[in-house]
Amino acid sequence: MIDLHINYWHYALEIENAGSIRKAAENLYMGQPNLSRALSELEESLGIRIFERSSQGVTPTKEGAEFLISARAVIQHIADVEKQFHPDLKDIQTMHIQVPRSGYTSEALSILLNEIDNSIPYEIKCEESVSSNSVKNIIKAQANLAVIRFHESEMLSYMKIFRENNIVFSKIWEYDYVVRLSANDPLAEKKILKTSDLQGYNEVIHAHRTANMFLPDHDNTGAVGYHKSINRIYVNDRSNQLNIVRSVPKTFMWGAPDMSLHEVEDGLIQMPFEHESLHYHEWLIHRRNYQMTDLEHRFIEILKEIVHRDYPPAE
Template sequence: MNIQQMRYVAAIANNGSFREAAKKLYISQPSLSHAIKELEKELDVQLFERTRQGASLTSEGMDFFQYTQPILAQVELLENRYLANEENEKHFSISSQHYDFLSIMISQLVKDFPDYNDFRIFESTTLNVIKDVEQYRSEFGILLFNDSNQAGLSRLLENGELDYEILTTFQTHIFMREGHPLATKSVIELSDLHDYSQVRFTQETNNYTYFAEDLIDFPGITQVIHTSDRATLTGILQRTDAYGSGSGLVEDPRGQGIVLIPLANSPENKMVMIKKKTRKISAIGEAFLTNLKKYFIDFQETQKNKKK
């Protein structure tokens, strides 16, 4: 029994058939079938029920699958840690909360680094982004820091042996539909919002407020609508007089029928890059950071010119 056979079992279980698993593993179906038969012979158990519809784990197979998952996870962690710095590797991965600028940055990298054959953008929740970088799956993570979450997130980063660098600072913005009663205001006061519903983006199902991406939260809100999907959040804003809050780093809000208005006297927010302390920044990583910092400078300059 070896690691490769464990991976074969996981691939078949996850894909529901030997044929689909063989495609994902880039091996022939007969080779995969032979490897599983050898493993079943060695273990003296039947791992899969084979039918015309596909393959499913037997009860013994399910036990084997569950026992091997922690092993495969540790192997992946070791590979990410010690194989990530190979000179011949042509892979770049970042993880982040959801932001429009990611597509712009990666599109530029694809043009500037045509010899790279694998790009990964992992957009997820705050905790998953931290774990992704901590476990060497991504070179960088992009997160939002504010007065409410910075202390808690800093502790998590320290525990994971992660550093962070501030990329830009920004003012909290209120999002609402173009025809909203407040849409013509140049600045929003907190008192303006008390009569309106708030749409909040919900992440991990826990009570840690420092995982929240919403930048304002105050008592006395008329109604709160929680959603874990960005498109749903935007759809609600388009169809109601509810509002949301965020960074304001949105490429084309008007194209979505949304306006972004600065919130008066809002505390300073930070967009930060997180990385493993022991991980050297690659050449493509340096290019990514340079392009991203320039994007933030240009974006804020454009916003200033619009206000003149």
């Protein structure tokens, strides 16, 4: 019966991920009536309604959302126990972290991979994710660790979310957003940019940027409270974004400071911007009961070493 219930838990989690019973049945390669019956049996055994059904799909109820979080945590714990004691799995080195789009996380991963003992099997998942999704995935135990990026004005809201969901957080670093430009742009001669300097410029924006699901609505173009461009170019791939900034006149993009882009030979520069509302933070978060693996500890150490090397604290 326990094995049967665990299978049903997997079904419920897939329904949540898919957003509908029909899509979940397709993903599970089973008939929709059989999946609906399994869900009904699970709800009856628990004495709760896990999902509200509608023509648009399914939405977890309050009790259902609590069950799904617990079920996911239990399934992950079972997997961890199997990995700990199974002779073919217990020696595998693992890391699962979600990070924002940045150069220093890519550098840290490269350093880690060059350090790793290849004689011991390993499984590393380093996934790019926006902060709101990373927080959601930590809460749902769909990721072990995450580095999140947020604006100064969002700090108290995030701290409230973390307290309510038993999430531990610690600072990686903080900084002011910079403007990235072509090294040949006339503005490259300036020491610091002002709002008036960007009038008439095109702005490159990450195409998948979405409003924060947890926090009050604010401008979702990248930096809170900054100059808003009339012309916006939405591009997903980072290399394409930088190529556009490099090659299209009067084009810029916002971003965290990135030492890998400091070389003029790359055709790009990044410049400070005179605005009081461009301060951002990056924090490490994980569930309170989660024990980081050796690889995860080392990855975070490397991140902090890079930050200290490239952006030492002011004396």
